[in-house]
Amino acid sequence: MITASLKKRENIAEYLLYMWQIEDLIRANGLDIEKIKSNIIDQYSGLSDSQKKDMEDWYESLIDMMRREDVVDKGHLQLNKNIIISLDDLHRRLLADQKYASYSAQFYHTLPIIVELRAKAGEKKAGEIETCFNALYGILMLRLQGKDISDETMQAASQISKFLALLSHYYKLDYNNELFKD
Numbered sequence: 001m002i003t004a005s006l007k008k009r010e011n012i013a014e015y016l017l018y019m020w021q022i023e024d025l026i027r028a029n030g031l032d033i034e035k036i037k038s039n040i041i042d043q044y045s046g047l048s049d050s051q052k053k054d055m056e057d058w059y060e061s062l063i064d065m066m067r068r069e070d071v072v073d074k075g076h077l078q079l080n081k082n083i084i085i086s087l088d089d090l091h092r093r094l095l096a097d098q099k100y101a102s103y104s105a106q107f108y109h110t111l112p113i114i115v116e117l118r119a120k121a122g123e124k125k126a127g128e129i130e131t132c133f134n135a136l137y138g139i140l141m142l143r144l145q146g147k148d149i150s151d152e153t154m155q156a157a158s159q160i161s162k163f164l165a166l167l168s169h170y171y172k173l174d175y176n177n178e179l180f181k182d
Contacts, residue, residue, distance in 0.1 A: 012083060013133070013168040019080050020137050022062065023071070031063045031072060087129045087167060090174055094167075103166055110163040113156045129167070132160045 008015040029035040033056065041047075041055050065077050094100045095107065110132070117131050126134060139157050142149055149157075173179040 010172070011165075011168050012087065012171045013136075013164040016080060016083050016133060017137055017140065020076060020133075021140070023066065023076060023080070026059065026063055026066060027072070031066065033060050033063060036063075084127070084130050084133070087171060088127055090171055091129055091167060094170060100170070103170065106163050106166050110159050113159055117156075132164055135160055136164070 025040060026036065029039055036059050037056060041052050041059070044052065044055070047055070062077070065079070066072055069075075069078055071077060091107070094103045111128075113135075114128050114131050117135055118125055118128075121131070121134075136157060139149060139153065170179055
């Protein structure tokens with residue numbers, strides 16, 4: 001919870017990937033708060049009882065949202081989808097503004113990777129920004145499972161990461177009303 005709010009302020013891309021991982025952790029624990037307390041919350045030995053209670057409340061609220069939004073088995077919470085929508089909107093605004101030519105260049109350098117990923121997605125096509133996040137999250141999951149990742153995939157991930165880092169930087173500026181000043 002504390003980590004999430006810090007990530008959200010500092011790096012929206014890291015925050016979103018973190019929240020997707022939290023969704024999966026909740027699923028892995030069967031949306032059972034007692035399992036989450038034992039497997040996750042209780043592992044934080046440096047936290048006070050009050051902090052652990054706050055964490056428990058946060059997880060319980062996410063579990064409740066996952067049930068209400070019917071993303072118990074798969075999918076993402078609306079609050080996470082809204083971030084993708086915001087990033088898509090910012091992405092379009094940056095591409096349309098000539099002041100951000102370096103952003104456009106970074107995007108067009110990444111676009112062939114995005115096109116290739118979208119072609120492989122079959123019926124599950126996502127927008128450009130979500131495709132980037134799906135790729136990075138997939139690689140994160142492969143790493144956590146200890147699976148081999150090809151050099152080509154790592155190079156693609158590196159380019160996607162650079163692009164999303166730049167988008168995240170502009171998101172933070174936009175959030176602080178420092179981006180589209182005249």
